[in-house]
Amino acid sequence: MKKIIIIGAGLSGLYLAKRLEDKYDITILEARDRLGGRALTIEGHDLGPSWVWEHQPRILSLIKELELSIFDQYNKGDAIYQAHTTEHFSAPTQPSLRVKGGIGHLCETLKQRLQRSKLLLNHEVIACSYPNDDAVLVQTQKETFDADIVLNTLPPRVAANLAYTPLLKEEVLHALQAVPTWMGHVIKVVVVYEKPFWRDAGLSGFVFSHKGPLSEIHDATTSKEGALFGFSSAKNAQHVNKKTVIEQLSNLFGEKAQNYLKIYIQNWNQEKYSATAQDIASLSAHPEYGYGLSCFDDKVLFCSTESAFEHGGYLEGSLHSAHQIITKHRL
Structure with a gap:
């Protein structure tokens, strides 16, 4: 069974794990001591996104x-x-x-429905390398993992800050850095x-x-x-x-x-796992989200709500981006 590493246990990462765990050996690496990413709820109160709509x-x-x-x-x-x-x-x-x-609570419930996937908290990914034509190596501050495919669900500017060996192509790096974090x-x-x-x-x-x-x-x-x-x-x-x-x-x-x-x-x-200093600039309008970026011969795929061609920035976009990846790359 091929191995997939998912970077980030936000809604995109958890949803990808749920949809792929029957076909792949899934490990989710999450930097924080909690799951959810930008979905943060304390005692029932949402400090991140809170709304969904009937057209989603x-x-x-x-x-x-x-x-x-x-x-x-x-x-x-x-x-x-x-x-x-x-x-x-x-x-x-x-x-x-x-x-x-x-x-x-939605994210926690989704995690509880995972049957085979492994979730490792407090595992900050610091580097991805592709030393040969075989496995991708994903390095955390604790240990290194190998995978056939890596799904990077970090916000694009945060994803761009990881160390990549070989270096990301300039067009990929610049494209990630140009996308404002929702x-x-x-x-x-x-x-x-x-x-x-x-x-x-x-x-x-x-x-x-x-x-x-x-x-x-x-x-x-x-x-x-x-x-x-x-x-x-x-x-x-x-x-x-x-x-x-x-x-x-x-x-x-x-x-x-x-x-x-x-x-x-x-x-x-x-929140260094959710935004960068570049993101402090206020948005005058909803960004035109949507992209399909990858590196290392399509073995590392970038997937977050910002990558969704529909409903980018919303919770619906987190799920849409997962479907984009699964469909495009036939996972």
Whole structure:
């Protein structure tokens, strides 16, 4: 049975393992002490991606396969526009869905369904080499593995930073470095409350703000607790802290916003396994994702949500990129 090494235990890596483990000897190497990659959920609260949509068949099919529940993103009531003044307006209809337990729970459930694949945490891949026409050698800080095929699911700029012997062709290296990492410039903040008090005031929790520090805010309530989540740019990291966030929420939603239970601040630009310094530049629009890059005679294949020609950057893109690889290379 041929051996495949999958670099990264995010959604793409776990999904590839699930789809390929009947035909290959699969080992997943994950640098962190947890699985999920950019899917990070703490006590049911998503600090990474949290939404799926009805027009995304693969992620909805996976959710069904894993017997997980989904529910509508809350958007009933007024939204708030915050600039020099604060104005209420009708919240836009957002046909987005959330997974009960969070996206991290989805990844954990997917991992539990793996039957033959091996997952090794705390195994940071630092180099890939192709010394002959046979196996690819994958070096971690602990040991070296050999494989017939390597599926590199790291974000492209992070993948480009590994040491390759022989060196990547310039066109491959430059192509990887040119692709912005989805969420690589984002700080996501989640503030947890005993209950979603803003709903009692007829508010949806949705805010669009020019004042900040959070430029966009949404209801993130779970079945157990009320919560709001918001985004800021990593460029503004020095202005994103508990004090400034709670001040903003208090101005928007009143004094009850000061009575929070927990606050989580996740700066994805500081996660070296998810982004690079180059990613701090904010995106003016959704990037045009999609590529099919490889090296070492197609024995190392690059596969992440950014490589998806459809739904790139989204959870659906993570699955689509896996299907691209499997189909194109007949795995």
